[in-house]
Amino acid sequence: MSPAKRHAKVKMTDIAQAVGVSAMTVSRAFKGDTGVKPATRAAVLSKAEELGYVFDATAANLRQSRTGFVAVVVPSLENANFSATVRALSKALSQKNIQILLANTEYDVEEEERLIPQLLRRNPEAIVLIGTQHSKRTRALLKKAPVPVIEIWDLPREAIGHVVGFSNFDAVQLLVAHLVKSGRRRLGFLGGEAGNDPRGQQRRAGFVAALAQLALPAHRLVPLGTAPVGMTEGAAGLDRLLSQFPDTDGIICVSDLVGFGAVAQCARRGIAVPETLAIAGFGNYEIGRVCEPALTTVDVGAEQIGQRTAELVFDLLAPGNTRQGPRRFDIHPDLIVRRSTP
């Protein structure tokens, strides 16, 4: 351990004393306040450097009742879509030196209920949650929380506070329309039944609704199990779908990962995609661009969600903010047609 670590903590008053000014001057020098003589500031900063001073944000936070961090609650980080959102959010926030306090629920509302109070104790300036499914207690807690709540990645009927999301229900309709336009009529859906993945459920519901509206059968639904589901489940799911409904001519998958699993399984079984079977994914993951054939999918704007959320946070934290009502940003997903569908 270096000697520096043994020394008692250096604080503002130490620098003040060493330079021969008051603590306030040191404070001002540090935050780049106007009204500090350049020479004084220089002296302060150099002495701080010399003494190995580290500004104590905790103390400042207590005094100012502002912490400069945002709590972010995610169901999983091992989902490239969510990571993209977190990356965009993190990048934008870090530009203004706002830090992220991260919590991972692993798709578990109980865990979320346990984690959120821990986060709130730290006085985050806002709390961002991927997903809109929460326990009753969590909901109540967030409702009366003294910080802005931002739910993202979905458009809840009853939002707790602000929303930055898209309609998973509507987004799937882009895919259904595309498949039907190209002549497919016997469509199936892989996944979307998991109780812990409401976004997937919305997608499946959108699928069913779209078919119903077209007076097409919507019974070719194959469950894949509890979220997260991925490529492995997609491959197994394809087999199940075809054994139950051999005449299927098009499949929409709850995600590109599942879609890739299905495409890969088709390759193994010698099923021609898209000729015999059209397959579409969801989410525009890298795998869908690279696999063979490349997957038709929906780009949900994962980064855009993060970006917009950051902007919303800045807005909410802006000094002059008058706390208007809750805001709602509706992101519009894009259909991306690739070779896996005709």
Added chain:
Amino acid sequence: MSPAKRHAKVKMTDIAQAVGVSAMTVSRAFKGDTGVKPATRAAVLSKAEELGYVFDATAANLRQSRTGFVAVVVPSLENANFSATVRALSKALSQKNIQILLANTEYDVEEEERLIPQLLRRNPEAIVLIGTQHSKRTRALLKKAPVPVIEIWDLPREAIGHVVGFSNFDAVQLLVAHLVKSGRRRLGFLGGEAGNDPRGQQRRAGFVAALAQLALPAHRLVPLGTAPVGMTEGAAGLDRLLSQFPDTDGIICVSDLVGFGAVAQCARRGIAVPETLAIAGFGNYEIGRVCEPALTTVDVGAEQIGQRTAELVFDLLAPGNTRQGPRRFDIHPDLIVRRSTP
């Protein structure tokens, strides 16, 4: 905005007053101290609930000089390997109510240099960094930082503090040995030249060293560009490798993602894997298990790294800790043989 939000903040003294005890008793009741009459505690807790009290961790932190969070610095979250580590770490830490302060450098040491001081100001109890490549200033800063520094995912020659990692250099030798044993002699390597990915560089260096030791040629090296590189680069890289070195009979890729790109490209070009060309990846990503043929790879124990790091943190924070010297955990990666190699 609910009425609760307009009220001034409820603090311990408010509860104390309402219950008719002192703030100290409230404090004790909250932390489950022995030496509070059960009836008193019950009264305190119920009044707290009633008033919507939220414990202020900032104030407690200032007083106790302990914050209960750990800073985690990652090059990227969109890498399933890193996310797995963060997940395991996060899960273990959250069990003891330690929060994660997340920073994402995007493989940029300059950005890291900018972010770390921001993190240190918040008095994290430890700082965990994926990677061991840092700027000179960052290194100096961390060296004299008053918190334990844990570098993970590599085994640096000169560690700043503690280490939980594996030798990327050695790990590749498992793959080389496997390919050579199965008769391949004209091996190539995809990726690993990127200056911002020292782990990749180590892998490539290990590849070159292993071949040199076997007196085999080690010139079939194809750069893929700046990290992060993925499937797309893998596909392009395969083409480049084969046009430069058409006689190549085995390829090791800097990651499974690149490996998948290469395998997919082989499928498109009608190159038989593994008969004509053996392909191995690195990192044991899900894609490598599911693709066709499944990829031979190295499992580096991403979760284990996170888990071990959490244990190390607990150790370092244990009250009786005597601050012994830096610890070093050497994780041993495993070879996983699949169908992409003979």
Added chain:
DNA sequence: ATGAAAGCGCTAACAA
């Protein structure tokens, strides 16, 4: 089992 006083390190507010 409970309370009173002091103070963690910083900054808002006012003063000079």
Added chain:
DNA sequence: TTGTTAGCGCTTTCAT
């Protein structure tokens, strides 16, 4: 341009 005072909300310490 700089300084003084007070206090953010909690917990340590000592007292009862």
